Amino acid sequence: MKLKCSRKPAFPWFGMDIGGTLVKLVYFEPKDITAEEEQEEVENLKSIRRYLTSNTAYGKTGVRDVHLELHNLTICGRTGNLHFIRFPTAAMHRFIQMGRDKHFSSLHTTLCATGGGAYKFENDFRTMADLELLKLDELDCLIQGLLYIDSVSFNGHPECYYFENPSDTQNCIKRPCSLDNLFPMLLVNIGSGVSILAVYAKDDYKRVTGTSLGGGTFLGLCCLLTGCETFEEALEMASKGDSTNVDKLVKDIYGGDYQRFGLQGSAVASSFGHMMSKEKRESISKEDLARATLVTITNNIGSIARMCAVNEKIERVVFVGNFLRINTVSTKLLAYAMDFWSKGQLRALFLEHEGYFGAVGAFLELLKSSDDA
Amino acid sequence: MELNGFHCDAEGCAEEQEEEPKALRLPRSKTDASCSIIATPGADSAAAGGSALREQRVSKSTPAMLRLDSLKKNRPPFPWFGMDIGGTLVKLVYFEPKDITAEEEQEEVESLKSIRRYLTSHTAYGKTGIRDVHLELSDLTLWGRKGNLHFIRFPTHELPAFLQMGRDKHFSSLHTTLCATGGGAFKYEDDFRTMANLQLLKLDELDCLIKGVLYIYSVVSSGPPECYYFEHPTDPERCEQKAYNLENPYPLLLVSIGSGVSILAVYSKDNYKRVTGTSLGGGTFLGLCCLLTGCSTFEEALAMATEGESTCVDKLVRDIYGGDYERFGLPGWAVASSFGSMICKEKRDSVSKEDLARATLVTITNNIGSITRMCALNENIERVVFVGNFLRVNTLSMKLLAYALDYWSKGQLKALFLRHEGYFGAVGALLELPNPS
Secondary structure (H helix, E strand, O other): OOOOOOOOOOOOEEEEEEOOOEEEEEEEEEOOOOHHHHHHOOHHHHHHHHHHHHOOEEOOOEEEOHHHOEEEEEEOOEEEEEEEEEEEHHHHHHHHHHHHHOOHHHHOOOEEEEOHHHHHOHHHHHHHHOOOEEEEOHHHHHHHHHHHHHHHOEOOEOOEEEEEOOOOOOOOEEEEEOOOOOOOEEEEEEOOOEEEEEEEEOOEEEEEEEEOOOHHHHHHHHHHHHOOOOHHHHHHHHHHOOHHHOOEEHHHHHOOOEHHHOEOOOOEEEOOHHHHOHHHHHHOOHHHHHHHHHHHHHHHHHHHHHHHHHHHOOOEEEEEOHHHOOOHHHHHHHHHHHHHHOOOOOEEEEEOOOOOHHHHHHHHHHHHOOOOO | OOEOOEOOOHHHHHHHHHOOOOOOOOOOOOOOOOOOOOOOOOOOHHHHHHHHHHHHOOOOOHHHHHHHHHHHOOOOOOOEEEEEEOOOEEEEEEEEEOOOOHHHHHHOOHHHHHHHHHHHHOOEEOOOEEEOHHHOEEEEEEOOEEEEEEEEEEEHHHHHHHHHHHHHOOHHHHOOOEEEEOHHHHHOHHHHHHHHOOOEEEEOHHHHHHHHHHHHHHHOOOOOOOEEEEEOOOOOOOOEEEEOOOOOOOOEEEEEEOOOEEEEEEEEOOEEEEEEEEOOOHHHHHHHHHHHHOOOOHHHHHHHHHHOOHHHOOEEHHHHHOOOEHHHOEOOOOEEEOOHHHHOHHHHHHOOHHHHHHHHHHHHHHHHHHHHHHHHHHHOOOEEEEEOHHHOOOHHHHHHHHHHHHHHOOOOOEEEEEOOOOOHHHHHHHOOOOOOO
8 A cells, every 4th residue: 555655744653543442552663763863853752752662661551562563664765663552541631741741742743633532632732732633533544544554464464364163162263364355344443332334445435333332331331340440350350251140041031942033042132131130140250240241242243243244245344443452252252253143154354453543544644644734 | 520611521521630630631633732622623633533522512502502603713712811931021911701601600610710810800919920900901802702801921930930820720620722932932831731731832922923913903992002102202391102003014123122132024914034133132221230230120220210310321422522423423412332431430439320220221222222223224114113021111211212213314214112012922822822733
């Protein structure tokens, strides 16, 4: 994917996606700085570069996903590394504060931002740090970012993967795939909430629908039901639990399969359906509840995605978004659900850079724009 | 001994009385689903053999002619029940004949009389059984008999107590078909047999649902209209329930919200398909509410939900965008992430149980609405009928569904509701009584 770089914007090069729960930041670290360039470099620019690249954690909640770093990327005539950083949206004001303290505004760069927060925090950026945002649509950025990363590949490895034998827990294998014939694809973005897009070509897509039962629902419910506080804790608990103690299955109602309509006894008839019984409530663990929450949210998304795929007549369903970060339970469940309920017609695909595509898309917009904002 | 209007030779009956505890000894047809004693003209002769013989011994007195008449008209013996054993509730419909002649009454078996009296003189049974009197259909004519149709429900976990009662009242001696649908008809089939000596005629729940809906709609001619919709559902001042004419119902999207949800596309009385379903149903609402608020019943959960505010529990579009997400037409008040604000400890500490109950209700309801809308779109159907006991005494969800369907479809879709909500499966089962196989 070739970028039309009309003018090289000034460093630093950032792309930002301010979501409902997380802020995703991509930062391009130039590795081809000449001696002269370094000499002329402004102090605060140098300090920003050093701060970002010499740490993998920032404050209490900022994290740099080192394993996702793209090395030796050449873009708009410069070569360097692309870094992927995230922190909770709740820490936004502290971030803006930091921008002010580091005199970011004196660098006169465009700050390309997408996600709802680009709109919500626009004034805060201006008043607190004298920074003007170039606001971009999150779904436009998502698609552009995805196409770009796939085109440059992940340090020589495929960005995209799927699961072979998703229904077989023993033999389920992760396999790379190329998104050669990308289009049409159903793109399911699972963040705090979910958006489902039908993408026909690079510049031709529509938002088919969405659901409010997303990653935020999983985490919110888990915190309430189990007392956990973070996504990692919630996933940890879920990996140890058994949702069948919590859910009412078809066999709990039918005594077996509901053959007439092809519903296996092991299918969930009513999520959390056992929890109306006091006895059952007292017999299950927090881990079971976490698992049931994960399974319920994941299967609901899978079910809706499948309906969209059928309606739009698309066979490839690509799942992205930070709900899937370190979340193999959900990833495999989605792979299984797509395969099983469609009798093999649909295939679930996943991407390594999961929740960062919006930020990448915003970053790309920086390089396309010919004027500073 | 008279069996619901049949004379039988003393020997045969004595035999049966003696052997009562054993498996119901009825003439059986090849399929084990059949258990009716009715000798229908032209019916499977092997099955009807015994009773056909008995038929010949029937005397010519008036009540007997009524019974003969019964047989000729393919009329099943009393009592007439239809049962739908669901994941959470058992729904029972009972036809109480009001045209019983003096002679018929005299000949009526004691157990049958006692059942009729018990059911019709109470509105509550045990601790958990309830007769929904407001749904009773009076002066109904069914298979040539006139009477009232009663609607009774109790929790599925009380089924053992129900079976015990069936045994104590010697229900099996009445030799009637017990038509049952719902998953429990399959799950508890053996228990019916071993605990109460009763054979079930098992029927598919969705077949029964549709039959029941069409039948009830066709017979409700007075009193409140069976089918209705909401005008201005979210405006408390102007919201009105209005009657809807469902005479030409097809095609129809039928959404049954019980413990779980099934969505059917109905093209004609005999042509329908199950489009899809979702496991996030009434059982999820109640289960989650019990966990989150400590409540124990559906009524408590609804009462709490009525008092609460879901907007402090959910993350709305405006919480993320600071306003509308204009590009894709998402208003600021739309929910972006259900329970999304609960990831923050401060917010968790500031919401009430009522807020949580409300958020659970809204989340489940809106999810059903959303999936329904997608199905309606896919199937090209504009009329959506919602049934099932999740909507019982739950105006909140009904109005939410009415509003959501209208809003997100820009007025293309209409949400319709039926008064007899969750009883259609049981009615459909009742209607199968005259068809033993």
